[in-house]
Amino acid sequence: MSTLSFKELEESDIPLLMDIYNHFVVHTTVSFHTxxxxxxxxxESVRHPNPRYQTYVITLDGVLQGYVQVMPHKKKQAYDTTxxxxxxxHPECVGKGLGSAAIQYIETVAKERGFHALISTICANNIPSIHMFTKNGYTQCAHYREVGFKWGQFLDIVTYQKII
Structure with missing residues (x-):
């Protein structure tokens, strides 16, 4: 039986996680980096000076599979509970339930840290992510049309929210 675990980000994890992220930059519209x-x-995107905001490394049987993070939604104080x-x-891990486990993990962490709402902003073309968040109780609360431009096409983003 496989063992799924989450650990706080360490400096040595950053290059491998960056490689995973850059795969999506180069090969998909999931990231809006071009x-x-x-x-x-x-x-800078995975570390935050406030320890309330963290990135966690996802491992399966001790092998790094990706990361999940909760970061500030906005910088103004009234947003501190969101x-x-x-x-x-990792692309080979998509569709195996790791994302749902990561959502459940980060929700537990977020509740312990006093968060009230969680949101995720997703490229509207990213149907697997939309399905994963919907399956875990998130509802669509926004749809912004043609706000990104990558590979000669305009892209929409959607925002999903869950009150925890």
Missing amino acids: EPVEISEFT GEVTIYL
């Missing part, structure tokens, strides 16, 4: 990110930019959830999995 060029692979450098280590400094990626590090977190933004992001999940990136």
Whole structure:
């Protein structure tokens, strides 16, 4: 039987996680970056000075599979009870239930840290992510049309929310 676990991000995890992220940058419209990110930019996106906001590494049988994070939704204080959830999995792990487990894990962490609402912003073309969040009780609360442009096409984003 496989063992799924979550651990706080360590410096040594960053290059492998960046490789996973950059796969989606280069090969999909999941990320709105159009060029692979450098280590400094990626590090800034997965580390936050406030320990309330964390990135967790997802491992299966001790092998890194991806990451899940809860970060600030906005910088203004009234938003402090809302977190933004992001999940990136190694492409070979997509569709195996790891994303749902990551959502459940991050919701538990978020509740312990006083969050009230979680949101996720997703490219509207990313049907697997939309399905995963919907399956876990998130509802669509926004649809922004043609706000991104990548590979010669305009892209929509959708925002999903769950009150936890």
